[in-house]
Amino acid sequence: MTVTVALVLEQTLNGLQYGVMLFLMAAGLTLVFGIMNFVNLAHGSLYMVGAYLATAFAAWSGSFVLGAALALPATLLVGIVVEVVALRTLYERDHLDQVLATFGLILFFNELIAIIWGRAAIYTSLPPFLGGHIRVLPGVPYPAYRAGIILVGVTVAVLLWVLVTRTRLGMRIRAGASNRTMVSALGVNIRLLYTLVFGLGAALAGLAGAMAGPIYSVQPGMGEAILIQVFVVIVIGGIGSIRGAMVGAIVVGMADTLGRAFLKPMLATVISPPAADKAGPALASMLIYLLMAAVLFFRPEGLFPARGRS
Amino acid sequence: MAISRRTIVLGVAGLLLALVPPIAALTNQPFYVDLFRRMMIFAIAAVSLDLILGYGGMVSFGHAAYLGIGAYAVGIPAFHGIDNGFLQWGLAIVASALTALVIGAISLRTSGVYFIMITLAFAQMLYYLGISLETYGGDNGMRLAARSKFGGPIDLHQPMVFYYVVLAILVLFLVLGGRLVESRFGMVIRAAKSNEPRARAIGFSPFRYKLTAFVIAGSAGGLAGALLANQTEYLTPEFMHWTRSGEIMFMVILGGMGTLFGPVIGAIVLLLLEDVLSALTAHWQIVLGPILVLVVLFAKHGLVGLLRVTPRDG
Amino acid sequence: MAETLLTVRGLSKRFGGLLASDQVDLDVVRGETHAIIGPNGAGKTTLLGQLAGDLRPDAGAIRFAGRDVTRFDAPLRSRLGLARSFQITSIFRDFSALDNVALAVQAHRGGNFRFWRSARDERALREPARVVLESVGLGARAGVLAAHLAHGEQRQLEIAMALATEPRLLLLDEPVAGMGLDESQQMVRFLGALKRRITIVLVEHDMDAVFSLADRISVMVYGRIIATGTPPEVRSNAEVRRAYLGEDATP
Numbered sequence: 001m002t003v004t005v006a007l008v009l010e011q012t013l014n015g016l017q018y019g020v021m022l023f024l025m026a027a028g029l030t031l032v033f034g035i036m037n038f039v040n041l042a043h044g045s046l047y048m049v050g051a052y053l054a055t056a057f058a059a060w061s062g063s064f065v066l067g068a069a070l071a072l073p074a075t076l077l078v079g080i081v082v083e084v085v086a087l088r089t090l091y092e093r094d095h096l097d098q099v100l101a102t103f104g105l106i107l108f109f110n111e112l113i114a115i116i117w118g119r120a121a122i123y124t125s126l127p128p129f130l131g132g133h134i135r136v137l138p139g140v141p142y143p144a145y146r147a148g149i150i151l152v153g154v155t156v157a158v159l160l161w162v163l164v165t166r167t168r169l170g171m172r173i174r175a176g177a178s179n180r181t182m183v184s185a186l187g188v189n190i191r192l193l194y195t196l197v198f199g200l201g202a203a204l205a206g207l208a209g210a211m212a213g214p215i216y217s218v219q220p221g222m223g224e225a226i227l228i229q230v231f232v233v234i235v236i237g238g239i240g241s242i243r244g245a246m247v248g249a250i251v252v253g254m255a256d257t258l259g260r261a262f263l264k265p266m267l268a269t270v271i272s273p274p275a276a277d278k279a280g281p282a283l284a285s286m287l288i289y290l291l292m293a294a295v296l297f298f299r300p301e302g303l304f305p306a307r308g309r310s
Numbered sequence: 311m312a313i314s315r316r317t318i319v320l321g322v323a324g325l326l327l328a329l330v331p332p333i334a335a336l337t338n339q340p341f342y343v344d345l346f347r348r349m350m351i352f353a354i355a356a357v358s359l360d361l362i363l364g365y366g367g368m369v370s371f372g373h374a375a376y377l378g379i380g381a382y383a384v385g386i387p388a389f390h391g392i393d394n395g396f397l398q399w400g401l402a403i404v405a406s407a408l409t410a411l412v413i414g415a416i417s418l419r420t421s422g423v424y425f426i427m428i429t430l431a432f433a434q435m436l437y438y439l440g441i442s443l444e445t446y447g448g449d450n451g452m453r454l455a456a457r458s459k460f461g462g463p464i465d466l467h468q469p470m471v472f473y474y475v476v477l478a479i480l481v482l483f484l485v486l487g488g489r490l491v492e493s494r495f496g497m498v499i500r501a502a503k504s505n506e507p508r509a510r511a512i513g514f515s516p517f518r519y520k521l522t523a524f525v526i527a528g529s530a531g532g533l534a535g536a537l538l539a540n541q542t543e544y545l546t547p548e549f550m551h552w553t554r555s556g557e558i559m560f561m562v563i564l565g566g567m568g569t570l571f572g573p574v575i576g577a578i579v580l581l582l583l584e585d586v587l588s589a590l591t592a593h594w595q596i597v598l599g600p601i602l603v604l605v606v607l608f609a610k611h612g613l614v615g616l617l618r619v620t621p622r623d624g
Numbered sequence: 625m626a627e628t629l630l631t632v633r634g635l636s637k638r639f640g641g642l643l644a645s646d647q648v649d650l651d652v653v654r655g656e657t658h659a660i661i662g663p664n665g666a667g668k669t670t671l672l673g674q675l676a677g678d679l680r681p682d683a684g685a686i687r688f689a690g691r692d693v694t695r696f697d698a699p700l701r702s703r704l705g706l707a708r709s710f711q712i713t714s715i716f717r718d719f720s721a722l723d724n725v726a727l728a729v730q731a732h733r734g735g736n737f738r739f740w741r742s743a744r745d746e747r748a749l750r751e752p753a754r755v756v757l758e759s760v761g762l763g764a765r766a767g768v769l770a771a772h773l774a775h776g777e778q779r780q781l782e783i784a785m786a787l788a789t790e791p792r793l794l795l796l797d798e799p800v801a802g803m804g805l806d807e808s809q810q811m812v813r814f815l816g817a818l819k820r821r822i823t824i825v826l827v828e829h830d831m832d833a834v835f836s837l838a839d840r841i842s843v844m845v846y847g848r849i850i851a852t853g854t855p856p857e858v859r860s861n862a863e864v865r866r867a868y869l870g871e872d873a874t875p
Contacts, residue, residue: 039423086603095423096369097606100563103556104602111596228434228552231427239423282442289435293416296428300419492742494730494749501727504716511676511714512789513702513731522737 006140011261012254013136017146019253020153024208025230026237026245027160028201034240035173035197036091041102042082043230044223045109046202050075050209051218052113055124058213064127068210072203075210079202083195091194110220121217149211156207157246164242173197229256232292238302247303252288259287316488319571324481331470340469344541345585347473349578350480351537356561356573357487358530363559364567365491366523367503369426372413372433373558376406376528378440378550380535385545386446388455395458395466402536403529409436410528414521433555440547451546454539466540476537480574483530488570490526499523560602566612575613629654629793629823630675635684637670637847644670645681646847652793657815657824659834662844668827669711671844672797675825676708677701689792703732707791709782711798711827717771721762721781724770725753728788753788760784760814776807780814787818794824800833812836843867 029043053074058067086105090098126145133141164170172193209223216222233252237244264280271279295303327346334342355377362368383402392398417428441449457466466472490496501509502516509516539545548554557580565576583601587594609616630652637645644667652658660668673679675686677698686694693701702708716724726749730736733748743749757763760780765773770781779799786794799815800808812833818824819837828834834841835855842852843864851861858864 033423039426089607093606095426096363096563097610099369099371099426100556100559101603101606103560104599104606106599107553107595107602108599111593111599115593115596224552228431232431235424235427235431278444282439285438285442286435289431292428292431296416296420300424489740489742492744493740494736494738494743494746496739497723497727497730497743498736501716501719504718505714507678507710508714508716508785509727509731510678510698511702511708511710512728512785513699514736515697515699519736 009137009140010142011258013142013150014146015254015257016250017149017253018257019250020150021208021212022226022230022233022253023157023246023249024153024204025226026233026249027242028204029230030234030237030240030242030245031173031197032201036194038087038091039095039098039102040087041099041227042105042109043201043205044227045106046075046079046205046223047209047212047226048109048113048220048223049078050206051213051222052117053206054210055122055213055218058124064124064130071210072206075206076199076203080195080199083198087198088194106224114220119220121219123217124213126214145214152211156204160242169196229288232288235292236295236302238304241302241304244302244304251291255291256288259284263287316570320481320484320488323571323574324477327477328474331473343469343473345581347476348541349581350476351534351541352558352561352581353574353577354480354483354537355531355534355558356565356577357483357570358527358534359558360562360567360573361487361490362523362527363562364569364572365496365503366499366520368418368520368524370429370524371426371552371555371559372429373527373531374550374552374554375433375436376410376531377535377538377554378436378547379406379409380532381539381545381549382440382446383532384458384536384539385452385454389446389452393456393459395460398458399533399536402532406532406535407525407529410525411521414524414528418517418520418524430552430555433550434552437547437550437552440550447546449547451544451548454543454545457540457543458536472540479533479537484570484574491570495519495522564605564612566614569614572612572614579613627654628652629689630825631687632675633685635671635674635681635686637674637679637681643847645674648684648847648849650842650849652823652825654823656839657819657826657837659826659828659838659841660844661828661834661841666844667847668844669797672708672795672825672827676706676795702789705790705792706795707786707789707793708795709786709797709799711801713775713778713782715770715778715781715785719770720767721770721773722750722753722757722766724781725757725784725788726750728785729753732789756784756788759787776803776811779803779811792823794822796824796826798828799826800828800830808833
């Protein structure tokens, strides 16, 4: 494989696209953690639910865009129901309880999906207008759909930024993320705020899931593979920090994508090609975790530790 | 008291488990030898996790990593024709101890939810490493060429012999673990779990003790992995999958964390439950998941906690 | 002048916009009981936290028993003989009272990498612990789970743990806080007997306790120590009266 400028550009965009997906997941998770001090392993299940609902709605309506648009409120609804029925009682429990109970939820959701849609991966086809390529530079085509994901992700990030920094709700969210006791002191309806934040996180995860359909395989358990990478994002970025989630997501998305694309050819210039063939993929799959270890070594609280949290 | 209650329980439990193979032979149900051996292997893994989780307060969500390392420490030498059991199992213990040392040294610098996420992430890293080992079957894993060889009468291909080897290791581990948690060392990690600022204020530096406990737990997990590879005669990266870590954690909670026998009971009950449920439906996890939620919500002290009603003074 | 056990120079600590310790100087002489008083939010607990090693100062130095301990963490300082009690009772709730004190003995004696022998069978840990427990009046409660002790008993237990580390300096953060009148009088009597044996730095709001125990008092306002002296000196200090004690303070 020869490494060309076009290839580097394409892979960089892929990294950005993956980073955007990670950000959509990480933003919700880090907010929920920052405000409710709640570790939600089942966040990945909402991503999976979003993907399946989008696929189902698309098949039913015949329109991919409509399917994704319907999946969003539906996932939000699922999230709110889960929050009210199962998770609310866990906020006051310790992290071990939260982890175990949400692990139980994952088993439940994965199996429920398997019962309804089966265990085999399903694929969504793209509508023609999204199936083509756009030209990012002369001679460098890029899949329109992936470009669309980047666009949607950046838009959501900007909207989220406006929400968090420019609105009353956002002010409460920020206050909550850095100091939970203060929020209750402000006399905010905590339960409602919690449910809203959780619903927002669920909708973002659902959005990520809905967009994932056409490029990744949709199958039970898909949520956990990405969830653990999202953990890496949050650990690198700093728990409770939206900015940290953003930076962490881009870093992890880039490192993972570029590592998979270029570590092997890079290694081949140093060690023998057959050895690089073996070591390249192994190293690439471990890269983001090694990155996390390195960040933790220097900054145990992550790159952007949320203020007010010791 | 000359003989402690714990010794009695251990004796009775060991005796009951020792009776499984003859009973299975009498009733012509050899399947149970296999099932109970599997239970005991997971019991070793669960007890080792409980040492750090229940006694040390370290919520490690990556304990399956050591199962995998232990299994590969048997499988990889076997693949290259080295079937000496002492070597393989020794390698399993040393390799997982070293891994635990590295993971622990990094993750114990943090605490709380960071610790959970980091241990989970490192286990996942090893899982992906296992998948990328094409020589050893990649994500399909590989068949174990032969069970570990020890020479003499210890032939693991004899189901009964293998069974009693596992039982002996479990009992030995419980005895050692029982001493450890009551020892000076055990008191330090328990104190750090109970109240870390206070432990520091009276002069304990918890890090090194926690790390030591983390390494001990990891190496025991590795030994369980070596046993598991011999049990299944097949090894795959799935041994290190994060759901496996969750399962081991579930065993600890189900039985009762912070107790020595709780995880043993938890391992037995969970595997029985899986066995029964999976016979009923292929979708048994849809039942198991909510059971886990209910256990967490309503039976925090596990099955052992249900037996012991009053909190003890003294 | 007697030997200085603890010397603090130029200690500063900032939390965001708040200067919790502002160029604090403090000398604690061996054998004295030195009270630190001041209004809420004056930075007394922050100062204590820096003395104990839980908080890193932004600037300044702390010398203890002739050594610069500024960079030492809490466990190390504890092993050097700097013991503390917390403002909010901090004990090992799921251990017996005797276990609590025996742990403190063990922490001080070392030998923590022993894996076989039961720590509860070690007379070298249990006997000294029992002696200390008796000395604080909890001898009859040795076997009781710490969580089941009364509030006053838990405060006593906390001091017993500190004493079990055979400290050269005892840092007490509001030892009579939250106690009833009887309990607090009992605690003051106990500390009165204790102060003859050991150097104490005492943060306390209860002025009766402070004036009956302290040999010297430092007054802290807005992160600064504005005055240090004997109780009569502090009582008559105009700046202190203005800034803190107010006009209704008993002369």
